[in-house]
Amino acid sequence: MTPDILFLRVFCDANGNHGNVLGVVRDGRAFPGEESRQALARELGLSETVFIDDAHRGIVDIYTPGVRLPFAGYPLVGVAWLLGLERLELPVGSIPVRRADGFTWISARAEWVPPRTLRQYGSTQEVDALEAPEPGEWVYAWAWQDEAAGRVRARGFPGRGDGINEDEATGAAALLLADRLGRAVAVTQGRGSQIMAAPGSDGTTHIGGRVCAVEKPAC
Template sequence: MTMNVLVVRVFADEGGRYGNELGVVLDTQGLDGELGPKLTARLGFSETVFVDRIDDEGAHVRIFNPTAEMKLAGHPLVGTSRVLAEAAGTQPAVLRPRLAEPVDTWREGDVTWIRANSAYAPDFDFVQHTSPACVDELPVPPLEEQAHHQHWSWIDEPAGIVRARTFAGRIGIPEDEATGAAAILQAQRLGREVTIHQGRGSLLHVRPAKAPGWSEVGGRVVTEPSRVIEL
Protein backbone atom coordinates (compact mmCIF):
# COMPACT_ATOMS: atom_id res chain seq x y z
CA MET A 1 0.00 0.00 0.00
CA THR A 2 0.99 3.64 -0.44
CA MET A 3 1.38 5.85 2.63
CA ASN A 4 1.77 9.63 2.67
CA VAL A 5 4.10 10.44 5.56
CA LEU A 6 4.40 13.94 7.02
CA VAL A 7 7.94 14.47 8.31
CA VAL A 8 9.23 16.80 11.02
CA ARG A 9 12.40 17.18 13.09
CA VAL A 10 11.68 17.40 16.80
CA PHE A 11 13.88 19.06 19.46
CA ALA A 12 15.75 21.23 16.96
CA ASP A 13 18.18 23.86 18.25
CA GLU A 14 17.55 27.62 18.24
CA GLY A 15 18.59 27.82 14.59
CA GLY A 16 16.22 25.04 13.49
CA ARG A 17 19.04 22.52 13.03
CA TYR A 18 19.34 18.93 14.25
CA GLY A 19 16.44 17.29 16.06
CA ASN A 20 15.05 13.78 15.72
CA GLU A 21 13.12 12.92 12.56
CA LEU A 22 9.53 11.75 12.94
CA GLY A 23 7.00 10.40 10.47
CA VAL A 24 3.28 11.09 11.03
CA VAL A 25 0.49 9.42 9.08
CA LEU A 26 -3.03 10.85 9.30
CA ASP A 27 -6.40 9.06 9.13
CA THR A 28 -5.07 5.60 9.97
CA GLN A 29 -8.11 4.18 11.77
CA GLY A 30 -8.58 0.56 10.75
CA LEU A 31 -5.03 0.08 9.46
CA ASP A 32 -3.12 -2.98 10.67
CA GLY A 33 -0.80 -1.99 13.51
CA GLU A 34 1.94 -4.19 12.03
CA LEU A 35 2.41 -1.50 9.39
CA GLY A 36 3.76 0.91 12.03
CA PRO A 37 7.06 -0.88 12.76
CA LYS A 38 7.49 -1.70 9.07
CA LEU A 39 7.07 1.95 8.11
CA THR A 40 9.42 3.11 10.87
CA ALA A 41 12.12 0.70 9.74
CA ARG A 42 11.64 1.67 6.08
CA LEU A 43 12.02 5.36 6.91
CA GLY A 44 15.05 4.68 9.11
CA PHE A 45 13.48 6.71 11.95
CA SER A 46 13.40 5.86 15.64
CA GLU A 47 9.60 6.34 15.76
CA THR A 48 6.54 7.06 13.66
CA VAL A 49 2.98 7.97 14.69
CA PHE A 50 -0.37 6.87 13.28
CA VAL A 51 -3.18 9.37 13.99
CA ASP A 52 -6.30 7.23 14.02
CA ARG A 53 -8.85 10.00 14.50
CA ILE A 54 -9.51 13.37 16.11
CA ASP A 55 -12.71 13.91 18.10
CA ASP A 56 -14.00 15.90 21.07
CA GLU A 57 -11.70 13.93 23.39
CA GLY A 58 -8.54 14.78 21.48
CA ALA A 59 -6.26 13.10 18.92
CA HIS A 60 -6.09 9.31 19.21
CA VAL A 61 -2.62 8.11 18.25
CA ARG A 62 -0.41 5.02 18.05
CA ILE A 63 3.37 5.27 18.46
CA PHE A 64 5.72 2.79 16.81
CA ASN A 65 9.45 2.12 16.91
CA PRO A 66 11.09 -0.26 14.38
CA THR A 67 10.06 -3.33 16.36
CA ALA A 68 6.77 -2.65 18.22
CA GLU A 69 4.06 -0.26 19.37
CA MET A 70 5.10 1.93 22.29
CA LYS A 71 3.15 3.17 25.31
CA LEU A 72 4.80 6.59 25.49
CA ALA A 73 7.53 8.46 23.64
CA GLY A 74 8.45 12.12 23.89
CA HIS A 75 9.55 13.31 20.47
CA PRO A 76 6.68 11.53 18.64
CA LEU A 77 4.06 13.26 20.80
CA VAL A 78 5.71 16.69 20.67
CA GLY A 79 6.08 16.36 16.90
CA THR A 80 2.55 15.08 16.34
CA SER A 81 1.13 17.96 18.35
CA ARG A 82 2.84 20.42 16.01
CA VAL A 83 1.88 18.50 12.85
CA LEU A 84 -1.78 18.54 13.87
CA ALA A 85 -1.62 22.22 14.78
CA GLU A 86 -0.35 23.02 11.28
CA ALA A 87 -2.76 20.64 9.54
CA ALA A 88 -5.86 21.81 11.45
CA GLY A 89 -4.82 25.39 12.14
CA THR A 90 -5.28 24.97 15.91
CA GLN A 91 -3.15 23.35 18.60
CA PRO A 92 -4.75 20.15 19.94
CA ALA A 93 -5.29 20.20 23.69
CA VAL A 94 -4.94 16.46 24.29
CA LEU A 95 -3.15 13.55 22.62
CA ARG A 96 -4.36 10.06 23.47
CA PRO A 97 -1.75 7.34 22.97
CA ARG A 98 -3.50 3.99 22.64
CA LEU A 99 -1.47 2.34 25.43
CA ALA A 100 -1.00 5.21 27.91
CA GLU A 101 -2.84 7.96 29.76
CA PRO A 102 -3.87 11.13 27.89
CA VAL A 103 -1.13 13.68 27.28
CA ASP A 104 -1.83 17.42 27.50
CA THR A 105 -0.10 19.56 24.89
CA TRP A 106 0.37 23.28 24.27
CA ARG A 107 2.79 25.80 22.80
CA GLU A 108 4.91 28.47 24.49
CA GLY A 109 6.49 30.72 21.87
CA ASP A 110 8.29 28.47 19.42
CA VAL A 111 8.43 25.52 21.84
CA THR A 112 5.76 22.78 21.76
CA TRP A 113 5.18 21.01 25.08
CA ILE A 114 3.58 17.82 26.37
CA ARG A 115 2.76 16.71 29.92
CA ALA A 116 3.00 12.96 30.46
CA ASN A 117 3.00 10.31 33.18
CA SER A 118 6.55 9.01 33.50
CA ALA A 119 5.24 5.59 34.55
CA TYR A 120 4.52 4.84 30.87
CA ALA A 121 8.00 5.78 29.64
CA PRO A 122 10.34 2.97 28.54
CA ASP A 123 12.95 1.89 31.06
CA PHE A 124 16.39 3.48 30.71
CA ASP A 125 19.66 2.92 32.54
CA PHE A 126 21.21 6.32 33.27
CA VAL A 127 25.00 6.49 33.40
CA GLN A 128 26.46 9.74 34.77
CA HIS A 129 29.93 10.84 33.61
CA THR A 130 32.30 13.38 35.10
CA SER A 131 32.38 15.74 32.11
CA PRO A 132 30.68 16.45 28.78
CA ALA A 133 33.92 15.43 27.05
CA CYS A 134 33.56 11.93 28.46
CA VAL A 135 30.08 11.69 26.96
CA ASP A 136 31.27 13.08 23.62
CA GLU A 137 34.08 10.54 23.40
CA LEU A 138 31.89 7.46 23.84
CA PRO A 139 31.93 5.16 20.79
CA VAL A 140 28.58 3.90 19.53
CA PRO A 141 28.52 0.34 20.87
CA PRO A 142 27.20 -2.77 19.12
CA LEU A 143 23.43 -3.06 19.48
CA GLU A 144 23.59 -6.02 21.85
CA GLU A 145 25.86 -4.18 24.30
CA GLN A 146 23.66 -1.16 25.05
CA ALA A 147 20.06 -2.20 25.56
CA HIS A 148 18.60 1.17 26.62
CA HIS A 149 21.16 3.54 28.12
CA GLN A 150 21.45 7.29 28.42
CA HIS A 151 24.94 8.57 29.19
CA TRP A 152 24.98 12.08 30.60
CA SER A 153 26.98 14.75 32.40
CA TRP A 154 26.40 18.21 33.75
CA ILE A 155 27.56 21.01 31.50
CA ASP A 156 26.49 23.58 34.11
CA GLU A 157 24.79 22.08 37.16
CA PRO A 158 23.67 25.37 38.80
CA ALA A 159 22.07 26.44 35.50
CA GLY A 160 20.56 22.99 34.91
CA ILE A 161 22.30 22.30 31.58
CA VAL A 162 22.99 18.66 30.69
CA ARG A 163 24.95 16.86 27.96
CA ALA A 164 23.49 13.47 26.96
CA ARG A 165 23.70 10.66 24.42
CA THR A 166 21.29 7.72 24.21
CA PHE A 167 21.96 4.21 22.89
CA ALA A 168 18.90 2.01 22.31
CA GLY A 169 20.07 -1.27 20.87
CA ARG A 170 17.12 -3.15 22.37
CA ILE A 171 14.81 -1.54 19.81
CA GLY A 172 17.32 -1.52 16.98
CA ILE A 173 18.52 2.09 17.30
CA PRO A 174 22.31 2.43 17.67
CA GLU A 175 22.12 6.06 18.85
CA ASP A 176 18.98 8.15 19.24
CA GLU A 177 19.41 11.81 18.35
CA ALA A 178 16.87 13.22 20.84
CA THR A 179 15.05 11.09 23.42
CA GLY A 180 12.01 12.73 24.97
CA ALA A 181 11.08 9.71 27.10
CA ALA A 182 14.51 9.68 28.72
CA ALA A 183 14.15 13.41 29.37
CA ILE A 184 10.79 12.76 31.05
CA LEU A 185 12.51 10.31 33.38
CA GLN A 186 15.46 12.65 33.98
CA ALA A 187 13.08 15.34 35.24
CA GLN A 188 11.86 12.86 37.85
CA ARG A 189 15.36 11.64 38.73
CA LEU A 190 16.84 15.13 39.11
CA GLY A 191 13.70 16.76 40.51
CA ARG A 192 14.27 20.02 38.67
CA GLU A 193 13.98 21.82 35.33
CA VAL A 194 16.85 21.09 32.96
CA THR A 195 17.91 21.76 29.39
CA ILE A 196 19.42 18.74 27.63
CA HIS A 197 21.87 18.99 24.76
CA GLN A 198 21.68 15.58 23.11
CA GLY A 199 23.18 13.90 20.06
CA ARG A 200 24.74 16.10 17.39
CA GLY A 201 23.01 19.26 18.59
CA SER A 202 19.41 18.62 19.62
CA LEU A 203 17.86 20.65 22.44
CA LEU A 204 15.25 19.36 24.91
CA HIS A 205 13.55 21.33 27.69
CA VAL A 206 12.13 19.29 30.58
CA ARG A 207 10.71 19.91 34.04
CA PRO A 208 8.71 18.04 36.67
CA ALA A 209 4.98 18.75 36.52
CA LYS A 210 2.89 19.60 39.59
CA ALA A 211 1.34 16.11 39.72
CA PRO A 212 3.71 13.53 41.25
CA GLY A 213 5.33 11.33 38.62
CA TRP A 214 4.40 13.59 35.71
CA SER A 215 6.87 15.56 33.60
CA GLU A 216 6.70 18.25 30.94
CA VAL A 217 9.01 18.08 27.93
CA GLY A 218 9.18 20.55 25.08
CA GLY A 219 11.15 21.52 22.02
CA ARG A 220 11.20 23.19 18.65
CA VAL A 221 9.66 21.35 15.69
CA VAL A 222 10.81 21.92 12.10
CA THR A 223 8.82 20.76 9.07
CA GLU A 224 10.56 18.60 6.44
CA PRO A 225 9.32 17.51 2.98
CA SER A 226 6.70 14.76 3.16
CA ARG A 227 7.43 11.31 1.75
CA VAL A 228 5.39 8.73 -0.14
CA ILE A 229 6.28 5.21 1.00
CA GLU A 230 5.25 1.90 -0.59
CA LEU A 231 4.79 -0.97 1.86
Protein backbone atom coordinates in the same frame (compact mmCIF):
# COMPACT_ATOMS: atom_id res chain seq x y z
CA MET B 1 -1.55 4.54 -3.33
CA THR B 2 1.37 6.40 -1.79
CA PRO B 3 0.71 6.98 1.93
CA ASP B 4 0.44 10.58 3.12
CA ILE B 5 3.51 10.90 5.34
CA LEU B 6 4.82 14.12 6.83
CA PHE B 7 8.33 14.35 8.23
CA LEU B 8 9.05 16.55 11.23
CA ARG B 9 12.26 17.55 12.94
CA VAL B 10 11.58 17.46 16.69
CA PHE B 11 13.75 19.15 19.35
CA CYS B 12 15.58 21.21 16.73
CA ASP B 13 17.54 24.32 17.65
CA ALA B 14 16.44 27.91 17.04
CA ASN B 15 17.64 27.71 13.41
CA GLY B 16 15.73 24.51 12.67
CA ASN B 17 18.86 22.36 12.74
CA HIS B 18 19.46 19.02 14.46
CA GLY B 19 16.50 17.37 16.16
CA ASN B 20 15.18 13.85 15.59
CA VAL B 21 13.28 13.18 12.37
CA LEU B 22 9.79 11.77 12.90
CA GLY B 23 7.53 10.16 10.32
CA VAL B 24 3.82 10.98 10.73
CA VAL B 25 1.20 9.01 8.82
CA ARG B 26 -1.68 11.47 8.61
CA ASP B 27 -4.36 8.83 8.07
CA GLY B 28 -3.76 5.72 10.14
CA ARG B 29 -6.63 3.96 8.35
CA ALA B 30 -4.25 3.38 5.44
CA PHE B 31 -2.40 0.96 7.73
CA PRO B 32 -5.17 -0.79 9.70
CA GLY B 33 -3.14 -3.47 11.49
CA GLU B 34 -0.04 -3.65 13.67
CA GLU B 35 1.76 -5.77 11.10
CA SER B 36 1.40 -3.21 8.30
CA ARG B 37 2.34 -0.35 10.63
CA GLN B 38 5.41 -2.18 11.86
CA ALA B 39 6.44 -2.91 8.29
CA LEU B 40 6.22 0.77 7.32
CA ALA B 41 8.16 1.87 10.41
CA ARG B 42 10.85 -0.64 9.50
CA GLU B 43 10.91 0.58 5.90
CA LEU B 44 11.26 4.24 6.93
CA GLY B 45 14.03 3.35 9.38
CA LEU B 46 13.42 6.35 11.66
CA SER B 47 13.65 6.24 15.43
CA GLU B 48 9.85 6.43 15.56
CA THR B 49 6.88 6.64 13.22
CA VAL B 50 3.47 7.87 14.39
CA PHE B 51 0.09 6.88 12.93
CA ILE B 52 -2.76 9.33 13.50
CA ASP B 53 -5.93 7.33 14.15
CA ASP B 54 -8.17 10.28 15.06
CA ALA B 55 -6.91 13.78 14.31
CA HIS B 56 -9.81 15.44 16.14
CA ARG B 57 -9.42 13.49 19.40
CA GLY B 58 -5.63 13.16 19.26
CA ILE B 59 -5.52 9.37 19.16
CA VAL B 60 -2.12 8.21 17.89
CA ASP B 61 -0.09 5.00 17.65
CA ILE B 62 3.75 4.90 17.90
CA TYR B 63 6.26 2.44 16.37
CA THR B 64 10.03 2.06 16.27
CA PRO B 65 11.51 -0.04 13.42
CA GLY B 66 11.15 -3.05 15.72
CA VAL B 67 8.37 -2.55 18.28
CA ARG B 68 5.17 -0.73 19.11
CA LEU B 69 5.51 1.77 21.98
CA PRO B 70 2.86 2.69 24.55
CA PHE B 71 4.57 6.05 25.12
CA ALA B 72 7.45 8.05 23.63
CA GLY B 73 8.51 11.65 24.07
CA TYR B 74 9.70 13.13 20.82
CA PRO B 75 6.91 11.61 18.66
CA LEU B 76 4.27 13.08 20.96
CA VAL B 77 5.85 16.53 21.00
CA GLY B 78 6.00 16.38 17.20
CA VAL B 79 2.42 15.26 16.63
CA ALA B 80 1.18 17.71 19.30
CA TRP B 81 2.78 20.53 17.30
CA LEU B 82 1.20 19.23 14.10
CA LEU B 83 -2.37 18.68 15.35
CA GLY B 84 -2.64 21.79 17.52
CA LEU B 85 -4.85 20.06 20.11
CA GLU B 86 -4.95 20.54 23.86
CA ARG B 87 -4.60 16.80 24.51
CA LEU B 88 -3.37 13.58 22.93
CA GLU B 89 -4.82 10.18 23.80
CA LEU B 90 -2.70 7.06 24.29
CA PRO B 91 -3.39 3.68 25.91
CA VAL B 92 -1.34 4.82 28.94
CA GLY B 93 -3.47 7.92 29.46
CA SER B 94 -4.31 11.43 28.37
CA ILE B 95 -1.39 13.74 27.47
CA PRO B 96 -1.92 17.49 28.08
CA VAL B 97 -0.35 19.83 25.53
CA ARG B 98 0.62 23.49 25.74
CA ARG B 99 2.56 25.96 23.62
CA ALA B 100 4.67 28.93 24.61
CA ASP B 101 7.38 31.05 22.96
CA GLY B 102 7.81 28.73 19.99
CA PHE B 103 8.01 25.59 22.13
CA THR B 104 5.51 22.72 22.22
CA TRP B 105 5.18 20.97 25.59
CA ILE B 106 3.55 17.75 26.73
CA SER B 107 3.08 16.46 30.28
CA ALA B 108 3.44 12.79 31.20
CA ARG B 109 4.25 10.46 34.07
CA ALA B 110 7.70 8.98 34.53
CA GLU B 111 6.22 5.51 35.02
CA TRP B 112 4.99 5.61 31.42
CA VAL B 113 8.57 5.73 30.12
CA PRO B 114 9.87 2.36 28.87
CA PRO B 115 12.97 1.08 30.74
CA ARG B 116 15.98 3.38 30.46
CA THR B 117 19.34 3.26 32.22
CA LEU B 118 20.40 6.80 33.18
CA ARG B 119 24.19 6.71 33.34
CA GLN B 120 25.95 9.81 34.64
CA TYR B 121 29.50 10.68 33.58
CA GLY B 122 31.96 13.08 35.15
CA SER B 123 32.38 15.37 32.16
CA THR B 124 30.83 16.27 28.83
CA GLN B 125 34.05 15.11 27.16
CA GLU B 126 33.47 11.59 28.43
CA VAL B 127 29.96 11.60 27.00
CA ASP B 128 31.20 12.92 23.65
CA ALA B 129 33.84 10.17 23.43
CA LEU B 130 31.43 7.26 23.93
CA GLU B 131 30.99 4.59 21.26
CA ALA B 132 27.59 3.04 20.69
CA PRO B 133 27.43 -0.14 22.81
CA GLU B 134 26.35 -3.56 21.62
CA PRO B 135 22.58 -4.24 21.66
CA GLY B 136 21.29 -4.59 25.20
CA GLU B 137 19.91 -2.08 27.67
CA TRP B 138 18.66 1.37 26.64
CA VAL B 139 21.36 3.77 27.94
CA TYR B 140 20.98 7.51 28.41
CA ALA B 141 24.50 8.82 28.97
CA TRP B 142 24.65 12.27 30.50
CA ALA B 143 26.88 14.77 32.30
CA TRP B 144 26.44 18.23 33.73
CA GLN B 145 27.48 20.96 31.34
CA ASP B 146 26.54 23.60 33.93
CA GLU B 147 24.92 22.11 37.03
CA ALA B 148 23.93 25.44 38.57
CA ALA B 149 22.09 26.41 35.38
CA GLY B 150 20.62 22.93 34.87
CA ARG B 151 22.37 22.44 31.52
CA VAL B 152 23.01 18.82 30.54
CA ARG B 153 24.95 17.11 27.78
CA ALA B 154 23.45 13.74 26.79
CA ARG B 155 23.49 10.94 24.23
CA GLY B 156 20.97 8.14 23.83
CA PHE B 157 21.79 4.55 22.88
CA PRO B 158 18.62 2.46 22.34
CA GLY B 159 20.45 -0.88 22.24
CA ARG B 160 17.58 -2.46 20.32
CA GLY B 161 19.55 -3.93 17.44
CA ASP B 162 17.14 -2.43 14.89
CA GLY B 163 19.65 -0.21 13.09
CA ILE B 164 19.16 2.84 15.34
CA ASN B 165 22.44 2.74 17.27
CA GLU B 166 22.11 6.27 18.62
CA ASP B 167 19.01 8.41 19.10
CA GLU B 168 19.52 12.06 18.21
CA ALA B 169 16.84 13.31 20.62
CA THR B 170 14.83 11.34 23.18
CA GLY B 171 12.18 13.23 25.09
CA ALA B 172 11.18 10.28 27.29
CA ALA B 173 14.72 9.91 28.63
CA ALA B 174 14.98 13.65 29.32
CA LEU B 175 11.62 13.44 31.12
CA LEU B 176 12.93 10.59 33.26
CA LEU B 177 16.12 12.50 34.05
CA ALA B 178 14.22 15.62 35.18
CA ASP B 179 11.95 13.43 37.31
CA ARG B 180 14.89 11.65 38.95
CA LEU B 181 16.80 14.88 39.59
CA GLY B 182 13.69 16.71 40.78
CA ARG B 183 14.62 19.81 38.80
CA ALA B 184 14.36 21.46 35.42
CA VAL B 185 17.01 20.61 32.85
CA ALA B 186 18.00 21.96 29.44
CA VAL B 187 19.48 19.07 27.49
CA THR B 188 21.76 19.20 24.48
CA GLN B 189 21.63 15.73 22.96
CA GLY B 190 23.32 14.13 19.98
CA ARG B 191 24.75 16.61 17.52
CA GLY B 192 22.88 19.60 18.94
CA SER B 193 19.24 18.76 19.63
CA GLN B 194 17.62 20.93 22.32
CA ILE B 195 15.22 19.38 24.87
CA MET B 196 13.62 21.06 27.87
CA ALA B 197 12.21 19.07 30.79
CA ALA B 198 10.87 20.03 34.22
CA PRO B 199 8.89 18.34 37.01
CA GLY B 200 5.29 19.49 37.34
CA SER B 201 3.24 20.09 40.48
CA ASP B 202 0.83 17.20 39.87
CA GLY B 203 3.19 14.24 39.63
CA THR B 204 3.78 14.68 35.91
CA THR B 205 6.89 15.96 34.15
CA HIS B 206 6.86 18.44 31.27
CA ILE B 207 9.02 18.03 28.16
CA GLY B 208 9.19 20.53 25.37
CA GLY B 209 11.06 21.80 22.37
CA ARG B 210 10.89 23.27 18.90
CA VAL B 211 9.43 21.42 15.91
CA CYS B 212 9.64 22.08 12.17
CA ALA B 213 8.59 20.24 9.01
CA VAL B 214 11.28 18.82 6.70
CA GLU B 215 11.18 17.66 3.10
CA LYS B 216 12.57 14.17 3.63
CA PRO B 217 13.65 11.82 6.45
CA ALA B 218 17.26 12.94 6.77
CA CYS B 219 19.05 13.94 9.97
